[in-house]
Amino acid sequence: MKKISVDHLARVEGNGGISATIDGKIVSDVKFSIYEGPRLIEKLTIGRTPEEDVSMSPRICAICSVSHKNAVLRAMENALDVKVSPKSYLLRELMHMGEFIESHSLHTFYLALPDFLGFPNAIAMASKYEFEVKIALEMKHFGNHIMKTINGRYIHGENAVIGGFGKYPAREELLQIKTRAIHFMPFVFKTVNLFCGIDYPDCPDAPTLYACCEPGDNKFGFWGDEILLSTGKTFHRDDYKKLTNEFVVSHSFAKHSLYQDKPYSVGALARIVNLGERLEGEAGKMYKKYYSSKWKSNPFFHNAARSLEILYSFERIPELVDEILKLKEDKSIVDYSAENGKGTGLVEAPRGLLIHHHEITDKLVSQVDIITPTAQNAEDIERYCHVAAQKLLDEGKEDQIRDRMDIIVRAFDPCISCSAHMAEVRNAPKNNWKMQLEEVTQKGDPAFIGVGNPTLSDDGAGIKLARELKNAGIQDVLLESEIEQDEDLWINDSDRPLIFLDAVDFNEDPGKVTLLPLHLILNNTSLSHRLLPTVSGLINYSKMKNTYVLGIQPDSLQKGNQLSAPVEKALNEIREQLTNIREQ
Amino acid sequence: MNKDKLKIGIYELTGCAGCALLITDCEMELIDIFNAADIQSFLMVKSDNIEGELDIALVEGSVTTENEIEELKDIRERAKVVVAFGLCASVGGIQARFGNKEWKENYQKIYGDMEMTHTKPVQSKPIDAYIDVDLYLPGCPVGKEQFLHFFTRVLKGAPPEKYPRPVCVTCKYNENDCLLNKGIPCLGPLTADGCGSICPNHNLPCTGCWGPAEGANPTSEYFLLKEKGFDIEAIKKRMSNYSGTKLAEFFEQFKKESK
Ligand code: SF4
Ligand code: SF4
Ligand code: SF4
Numbered sequence: 001m002k003k004i005s006v007d008h009l010a011r012v013e014g015n016g017g018i019s020a021t022i023d024g025k026i027v028s029d030v031k032f033s034i035y036e037g038p039r040l041i042e043k044l045t046i047g048r049t050p051e052e053d054v055s056m057s058p059r060i061c062a063i064c065s066v067s068h069k070n071a072v073l074r075a076m077e078n079a080l081d082v083k084v085s086p087k088s089y090l091l092r093e094l095m096h097m098g099e100f101i102e103s104h105s106l107h108t109f110y111l112a113l114p115d116f117l118g119f120p121n122a123i124a125m126a127s128k129y130e131f132e133v134k135i136a137l138e139m140k141h142f143g144n145h146i147m148k149t150i151n152g153r154y155i156h157g158e159n160a161v162i163g164g165f166g167k168y169p170a171r172e173e174l175l176q177i178k179t180r181a182i183h184f185m186p187f188v189f190k191t192v193n194l195f196c197g198i199d200y201p202d203c204p205d206a207p208t209l210y211a212c213c214e215p216g217d218n219k220f221g222f223w224g225d226e227i228l229l230s231t232g233k234t235f236h237r238d239d240y241k242k243l244t245n246e247f248v249v250s251h252s253f254a255k256h257s258l259y260q261d262k263p264y265s266v267g268a269l270a271r272i273v274n275l276g277e278r279l280e281g282e283a284g285k286m287y288k289k290y291y292s293s294k295w296k297s298n299p300f301f302h303n304a305a306r307s308l309e310i311l312y313s314f315e316r317i318p319e320l321v322d323e324i325l326k327l328k329e330d331k332s333i334v335d336y337s338a339e340n341g342k343g344t345g346l347v348e349a350p351r352g353l354l355i356h357h358h359e360i361t362d363k364l365v366s367q368v369d370i371i372t373p374t375a376q377n378a379e380d381i382e383r384y385c386h387v388a389a390q391k392l393l394d395e396g397k398e399d400q401i402r403d404r405m406d407i408i409v410r411a412f413d414p415c416i417s418c419s420a421h422m423a424e425v426r427n428a429p430k431n432n433w434k435m436q437l438e439e440v441t442q443k444g445d446p447a448f449i450g451v452g453n454p455t456l457s458d459d460g461a462g463i464k465l466a467r468e469l470k471n472a473g474i475q476d477v478l479l480e481s482e483i484e485q486d487e488d489l490w491i492n493d494s495d496r497p498l499i500f501l502d503a504v505d506f507n508e509d510p511g512k513v514t515l516l517p518l519h520l521i522l523n524n525t526s527l528s529h530r531l532l533p534t535v536s537g538l539i540n541y542s543k544m545k546n547t548y549v550l551g552i553q554p555d556s557l558q559k560g561n562q563l564s565a566p567v568e569k570a571l572n573e574i575r576e577q578l579t580n581i582r583e584q
Numbered sequence: 585m586n587k588d589k590l591k592i593g594i595y596e597l598t599g600c601a602g603c604a605l606l607i608t609d610c611e612m613e614l615i616d617i618f619n620a621a622d623i624q625s626f627l628m629v630k631s632d633n634i635e636g637e638l639d640i641a642l643v644e645g646s647v648t649t650e651n652e653i654e655e656l657k658d659i660r661e662r663a664k665v666v667v668a669f670g671l672c673a674s675v676g677g678i679q680a681r682f683g684n685k686e687w688k689e690n691y692q693k694i695y696g697d698m699e700m701t702h703t704k705p706v707q708s709k710p711i712d713a714y715i716d717v718d719l720y721l722p723g724c725p726v727g728k729e730q731f732l733h734f735f736t737r738v739l740k741g742a743p744p745e746k747y748p749r750p751v752c753v754t755c756k757y758n759e760n761d762c763l764l765n766k767g768i769p770c771l772g773p774l775t776a777d778g779c780g781s782i783c784p785n786h787n788l789p790c791t792g793c794w795g796p797a798e799g800a801n802p803t804s805e806y807f808l809l810k811e812k813g814f815d816i817e818a819i820k821k822r823m824s825n826y827s828g829t830k831l832a833e834f835f836e837q838f839k840k841e842s843k
Contacts, residue, residue, distance in 0.1 A: 041678070044679065047821075048821070051791075052822065052825055055791045055825075056678055056825060059600050059602070060600055061600050061601065062600045062601050062602025062603075062605045062606075063601060063605060065600075065602065106608075120632070137614075138611070140611060141611040141612065144609055144611070152782050152783070152786050153779075154606070154609050154728070155602045155605060155609070156724060156725060158786070158788055158793075159786045159788065161788065166786035166787045166788035167785075167787050
């Protein structure tokens with residue numbers, strides 16, 4: 001009988017979650033993929049009415065279904081120029097709090113805590129932390145209860161509609177929510193002290209940029225009409241594409257995003273880094289007590305940030321209920337007459353900035369663009385995992401890589417199924433560079449640049465190889481000394497792969513060959529590469545992702561112009577391989 | 585391992601994870617569920633999963649990649665009873681509305697020509713396009729009450745209950761004012777029951793998220809809707825949102841009976 005297991009699934013085509021490839025002493029590749037199939041949601045609602053779109057598009061993700069609902073509603077109401085009543089507005093905020101409480105308590109107690117307390121899963125943890133596990137479940141249930149009361153169902157509730165709500169919840173139901181929120185407070189404080197007090201493992205320093213909604217009025221909050229970056233820069237909602245720049249990658253059905261060619265992070269940590277100063281009340285006190293600059297460069301602090309947000313939500317709920325009950329009754333749905341328009345809605349889902357853009361032409365949906373938090377975090381997830389994996393490998397702790405990557409991916413809370421154990425560490429097959437080289441050449445005809453110092457024996461391998469390739473009639477091969485003459489070829493032509501040929505000390509047997517994506521070397525603590533100062537200023541991140549170093553492990557770097565025998569042998573192999581590929 | 589407990593596996597193909605999430609949303613019942621049955625595999629909540637013989641497999645999601653076809657066939661081989669769990673598994677979900685050609689065009693618009701290295705995508709289909717299915721629990725997501733009913737009945741060895749009625753039946757029990765009388769096009773008459781008529785309870789029309797009702801009387805509904813002056817084309821379009829690949833069958837019957 002055949003078996004399916006996470007590992008099996010993860011191995012079929014290489015990916016379910018995160019995988020790292022280890023080639024000797026280096027981590028040569030890290031891929032984060034969403035293994036679920038493509039659903040083409042953005043195309044499904046084209047030609048439907050705005051109401052049908054509001055019902056269908058949250059079906060992207062159940063775990064954030066209320067965030068999707070609020071995002072699509074904000075987009076539609078911007079597009080159709082609808083202003084909901086203050087009561088509807090506040091009720092939507094209340095149901096948003098429900099999702100934060102539900103999602104954050106599930107994540108922190110059930111997925112993250114076992115990691116940091118050293119248990120394999122929450123059930124194993126329950127024997128020692130019975131109280132926490134039980135109350136956390138009640139807290140999660142309370143979050144669901146809020147969503148159900150206001151939106152009609154736990155998942156994919158339909159009560160929130162364009163213009164307001166089908167029916168408002170009863171006064172008694174709201175009062176009950178308020179009372180229960182107050183009853184949870186002692187446990188909520190415990191939660192903050194627990195998650196802010198954990199001694200999180202160090203993460204190799206890899207600072208990033210953080211993005212979240214700007215709630216306005218110098219307030220903390222979970223939506224807004226602008227995007228705020230940790231640099232202080234803001235964008236109006238309609239300019240969201242200046243931040244996200246989505247692109248397709250071949251290893252996942254989820255698109256990736258880059259800002260100015262750099263990865264960025266969204267989520268609880270982004271909100272606390274960007275907006276934490278604005279927290280008031282008890283949440284403000286706790287922020288002052290625990291927040292430090294350390295949080296900024298270590299994704300594990302996402303969990304501490306989540307606990308602060310749980311507290312913020314529990315403080316906000318009684319306020320919200322009071323405000324709602326003060327308002328007088330209204331019709332619950334505002335009518336609208338617009339038949340055309342386009343609008344963007346920004347909200348913070350528990351896992352980060354969520355963007356919905358919907359366009360209406362002649363009463364029907366004509367264009368939809370949805371950008372999810374996990375798509376925006378994907379590049380950073382890969383980057384953090386790579387840095388951490390390489391560090392462990394350098395320290396000789398290869399056996400810890402899988403678990404560490406697991407925890408890093410989980411810290412971003414991509415979604416429940418992705419954050420279950422899905423990390424995989426692979427050893428690259430022998431002569432992996434040959435396969436990789438074939439893959440790279442399939443993307444386009446590469447240009448080559450040979451670099452090195454021919455007066456230091458094996459350090460001249462790159463230069464010698466480039467000369468030999470030229471002689472063998474291969475096109476577009478440059479020497480280091482010719483770089484300036486032909487900048488066009490390697491800087492501007494971004495579709496073609498670029499391969500540097502060089503001697504690289506990666507701690508292997510002399511003559512061993514490896515093919516490394518340049519953006520990985522940039523992250524790499526163990527490979528110091530002389531090319532980088534020149535190159536990193538000149539080529540942008542996406543070009544860098546299409547740039548490689550074909551490295552040959554040198555034997556000797558003594559003065560002299562002779563190559564050692566193993567390196568000489570490697571050059572022959574490479575030349576042969578390249579001419580073979582070119583001939584195919 | 586407990587010998588006399590039912591061995592159950594819960595699997596997710598392509599969907600929004602809502603149906604599986606619904607099981608974890610039965611917080612207060614969850615511990616009982618885990619005690620009453622032997623949950624062998626449930627990726628969303630546990631990592632020590634065992635993939636062997638099963639009494640019941642609950643499958644969420646539709647089939648959209650070649651890997652999933654393989655996975656599904658393997659589940660069928662191992663399980664005595666396979667349940668299509670949720671609308672995606674039962675009819676293909678909202679993502680199954682496109683015909684093959686339309687699907688290809690739209691796929692291209694989103695992903696371009698890039699070849700995926702991890703698996704090959706296929707047009708979304710319900711699980712019964714590839715394997716025999718013993719029972720359907722539709723709903724987007726499955727109803728909590730419906731799931732708990734189903735679960736307790738099979739635990740006791742009783743056959744699971746079917747819901748061969750449209751939403752209107754429950755809506756009547758709930759004493760709602762019929763929205764059709766107010767000129768609001770409600771899909772209740774054509775949609776499978778099981779949600780407790782939540783939308784009409786909130787003064788909102790049913791959008792059909794349980795999929796087509798098996799035991800509905802489409803002919804009389806057809807005349808009813810027509811008589812009330814609703815645009816039948818718009819109704820069909822609405823109906824197609826949550827009917828996946830089963831829409832064609834449904835309207836086939838519709839047409840036949842209305843002749
Ligand atoms: S049926 Fe609906 S709730 Fe269930 S997985 Fe599919 S889209 Fe999600
Ligand atoms: S409101 Fe809708 S579900 Fe209720 S009886 Fe009327 S048509 Fe049927
Ligand atoms: S859309 Fe229809 S089937 Fe779905 S929850 Fe609403 S009333 Fe029930």
